[in-house]
Each structure stands twice: as C-alpha cells, then as structure tokens.
Amino acid sequence: MNARRTALAALLLAATLPLAAQAQSAAKLKVGLMLPATGTFASLGTAIENGFRLYVAEQGGRLAGREIEFVKVDDESDPSKATDNVNKLVKRDHVDVIVGTVHSGVAMAMARVARDTGTLLIVPNAGADAITGPLCAPNIVRSSFSNWQPGYATGVVAAQKGYKRAMTITWNYAAGNETVKGFTEAFEKGGGKVVKELNLPFPNVEFQALLTEIAAQKPDVVFAFFAGGGAVKFVKDYDAAGLRRTVPLIGSGFLTDGTLEAQGSSAQGLLTVLHYADGLNTPRDTAFRTRYAVTYKLQPDVYAVQGYDAAQTLAAGLQAVKGDTRQREALLSAMRKASIDSPRGRYTLSAAGNPVQNFYVREVRGNENKMTGVAVKMLADPARGCNLR
Ligand code: PHB
Numbered sequence: 001m002n003a004r005r006t007a008l009a010a011l012l013l014a015a016t017l018p019l020a021a022q023a024q025s026a027a028k029l030k031v032g033l034m035l036p037a038t039g040t041f042a043s044l045g046t047a048i049e050n051g052f053r054l055y056v057a058e059q060g061g062r063l064a065g066r067e068i069e070f071v072k073v074d075d076e077s078d079p080s081k082a083t084d085n086v087n088k089l090v091k092r093d094h095v096d097v098i099v100g101t102v103h104s105g106v107a108m109a110m111a112r113v114a115r116d117t118g119t120l121l122i123v124p125n126a127g128a129d130a131i132t133g134p135l136c137a138p139n140i141v142r143s144s145f146s147n148w149q150p151g152y153a154t155g156v157v158a159a160q161k162g163y164k165r166a167m168t169i170t171w172n173y174a175a176g177n178e179t180v181k182g183f184t185e186a187f188e189k190g191g192g193k194v195v196k197e198l199n200l201p202f203p204n205v206e207f208q209a210l211l212t213e214i215a216a217q218k219p220d221v222v223f224a225f226f227a228g229g230g231a232v233k234f235v236k237d238y239d240a241a242g243l244r245r246t247v248p249l250i251g252s253g254f255l256t257d258g259t260l261e262a263q264g265s266s267a268q269g270l271l272t273v274l275h276y277a278d279g280l281n282t283p284r285d286t287a288f289r290t291r292y293a294v295t296y297k298l299q300p301d302v303y304a305v306q307g308y309d310a311a312q313t314l315a316a317g318l319q320a321v322k323g324d325t326r327q328r329e330a331l332l333s334a335m336r337k338a339s340i341d342s343p344r345g346r347y348t349l350s351a352a353g354n355p356v357q358n359f360y361v362r363e364v365r366g367n368e369n370k371m372t373g374v375a376v377k378m379l380a381d382p383a384r385g386c387n388l389r
Contacts, residue, residue, distance in 0.1 A: 029066040029318070029325070032089035034100030034110065037074035040203040040229040041102045043258060044303045045074075048124045050296050051307025052099060055315070058291070063311070064318035071095055075106050077203070082109035090119050096325055097122065099310050102303075104128035104147065104174035105202075111135045120317075120332070124310040125303060128174045129384070132354035136386035138332050141353035143309035143340070145275055146381040147175050150252035151182025153359035153375040154223060154273040158183070158250055159190020163221040166194050167214055169234075170225040171202035179225040179252055187223075195219060205233040211241040222247055227254035232262040239266035253277075253362055253369060258301035260367045270364045276302040276344045277360040277371035288343040299367075300343075309342045316340070352383035 033052070035045035056068050071093045073085050082105070089095045090113060097120040101107050107126030114121035114137065121140045123131060127147035131140060158166060166187060170176030176199060184194045196217060198210045214222055222243075226234045231254060238249055244266065253274025256267050288308065292300040313335055320334030321327040339348050340355075347357040359376045362369040 027066070028069040029063065029097070029323070030069050030071055030093065030095040031314075032071050032073070032093060032095035032098045032100070034073045034075050034086060034089060034098060034106075036077045036102050037072075039077045040205075041077045041227065042229075044102045044125065044228050047258060047301055047303035048099075048102070048307035048310070050292070050298075051300065051304035051309075052124070052311045053307075054292055054295055054304075055308045055311035057295070059315065063315045064321070064323035066318065066323040073100075075101050075103070077101075077103040077106060079103070079105035079109060082106040083113060086110045086113045090117050096120065097314060099124055099307075099314075101126055104178070107131060108135065108174065111137070111140055114140055122310045122313055124306045126175070127178065129178045129381070130174075132350070132352040132381055132383055132386060134385035136352045136383065136388050138336075138388065141313060141335055141349055142355060143313050144306045144355070145357070146354050147178035148182035148185075148381055149354075149357075149379055150254070150274055150359065151179035151184075151225070152186045153379055154250060154252050155183040155186025155188075155192075156190060157271070157273055157361055157375045158221055158223065159187050159192050161221075163187075163248070164192050165219045166192055166221050166223055167196045167198060167217060167219040168194055168223045168225075169198040169207075169210055169214070171204070171230070172199040173202045175227075176202070176225050180223070183223050183252075194223075203230055205230050205237075207234055207237045208241075211237060211243060214243060214247060215241065219247060222249050224249060224251045224255055226251075227257075228259070231255050232259045235259070235263045235270070236266045253302065253360075256362075256364050256369055258303060260364065260369070267364045268366075272362050272364075272369065273359050273375045274302055274362060274369070275355070275357045275359055276305050277362045278368035279370045280343070280345070280360075282343075282345070284341060285343040302344075305343050309340055309344075312340050312342070313338060350380050350383060351389050352381065352386040353388070354381045354383065356380040 102125045123142040168180045253272040316338035317331040317335035361373040
C-alpha cells in the first residue's frame, strides 16, 4: 500500500514538473555528514546525526520529494585533518550539502572550503564566531549558536547574581576563547571583573594544577567552557577538589548537556545557560522528545536538537524549489528566511545566518538541566566582520 502510494506520488510529481527538474528530483540528495565519531566529542556527533535522521524519518525518508543518501566522515575533532576530510565529501563524493561539525577549528576549515567551492554548508554545532563573522557567506548557515552567544548570556546571569570577581577556565582553542570573551563582555558590562583566565590545550583533561590555582585565589565564581567527555571529567574533578562547596561554578550549558548521567552527584545544583533546556514543556518539544526517546532509547540533548533543526533548515530550502537544487539562489534564500519550528522554540536566522534565539537559565536537578528562567530573550550574535546584510 505504502509503496503504491509512493509510486503514485512520484507519478503526480512527474506530471507537474518540467523534464530537467524531473531527472533531478528523481535522484537522491547526497548529504555529507562530517562529525566526530571518536574522541572527546564523539557522543555529540552521534546526537547530531540522530537528530538529523529523526527529522528525515518523520518526513518519510525524503525532503521535498528527494530521497536522502548519507555519506559520512569521522573528523576526529582534528583541525589538522579538516581540509582533507571536507574535500573528500566535496571532490570525491560530490555531496549536495555538507552538515558539520562540532569542533570550531574543524568547522572553520570547512567554512573556507564551502566558500571556495560554493558547497552548501549547514553547521549543526561549532560556534566559531568567524563562521557567521568574517567567513560568512550566502551558502553557509547554522542551526546552533555562535560562541559569543552562550558566553554572553552566561555573563549576564553571573553579573545579575552579584558576583564581582570571576576566574575562567577552558580549552585554549576558538570555542573556549570566544566563549570566555563573550562571558567577559557581559560580566564586565554588568559590573564584574574577570581576574584570571586559565586554560589548557584541547582536548587535555589534566585539571589538577588549575584547580589548585582556583582554590588559592578564591574568586566569587568560576566560569567554565567544556563539553563532552572533557566536561564530565572537569565537573567531577571540581567536586573532588572540594571546590563545589566553596567556589560557585557556572558554565555555558555544554558543561552539563548530554553528560549528567556520567557526572552524577558532582553536577547537582550547577547553574548553566543555553539555548535549550529540559522542562520547556511546549507541545513541540514534548513531541520531539517523545519520538527521540522512542527511536533511540535515549533522552535528547542540545546536540540532538541542533541536528534535527539542521534537517529542518535544509528542508525549508528544498521545499521552496521542490527539491531542485539547481535553483540555488531560491534555495539559499528560502533557507536563510525560514522560521524554524525548533524544539528549543521558534527561531529565525540573522543576516549572517546564525539563529536569533532565547537563552535559558538551567539548574541541574537529577538527570535534567531544568529550565528556571530566560537569561536573554532572542539574543542575536553581533556578526562582527560579516558583510552580508
Ligand atoms: C566548538 O568547538 O565550537 C564547540 C564544541 C562543543 C560544544 C560547543 C562548541 O559543546
């Protein structure tokens, strides 16, 4: 029955489209998934892919009539391999669109290749400010955030809480440094002062010496950016060092997203800020979470939402051209103008292609990052250095 219905739909489609478009709409749409399958961000890559595939499955395996074929590359969150890896998708596999990645350094190399080759790129995580700043381009959009955004929103909350002296701690690479910069901008605007920035190379997790320094300096608050496996270890080490009871820890929500089972009691009560949270309790989010849990036997996290919304963004572009990707201008323009009905709440893209979205305050309770309020409503990245208007 289903097969017959699909065949009938294909016939109807064929009757209404010119010949060239028919040939294209019959071909599969190749989606290149460039994500980490190994290393500290491996579980983030899995969640993004799960989310993307869930949306495609909800549409019956097709977007705007085009069957989706996936080609995958494990980028290992390794910037030194990034250009070769993305070129495999573009030059060897001739993908129609690239979806990736998690790591800001890898994603910047991807954005450069996308700019040079004109390949459509949807970034489902990496926050590198440059991607929607100096490297912005009509064929590059995000379904995630810029590093500045969660940093800035967390800085607003830390200042509101009345903290005056902060220390920051992160990995020394684009995401860590830019998140800390965003935090510092808002925190100091709100009357605080960042007294010391601590960091270690990505993806190292030898935190002991840095924790000793925090204990010695006793700031009012510590702001941290870590994610994935590194975030699990950091939160546990912070607790084991006795700091959880003496120096409040605040973070962009990646510190506790998708990590709570592994962090256990060490994460309880932590305050973080992010563009997604548990307990949003909207019909849209509840439907998404139920389907995700049934499909994968896992609770979704922010990465799953960003993957799901990457697929929604692609679908919005494809629908405007009935699956005919040769109508490039119309496809790109529809993607950039889309209003995305995200589980996080509806959002649109800025002129630079970055989500304009709410940032929620969350508190860890049990295995949930419970929403307790909104830190900043509809926060837009300043898009410094982007000349798309
Ligand atoms: C990044 O490298 O941009 C990055 C990685 C993991 C996150 C957030 C940002 O959770």
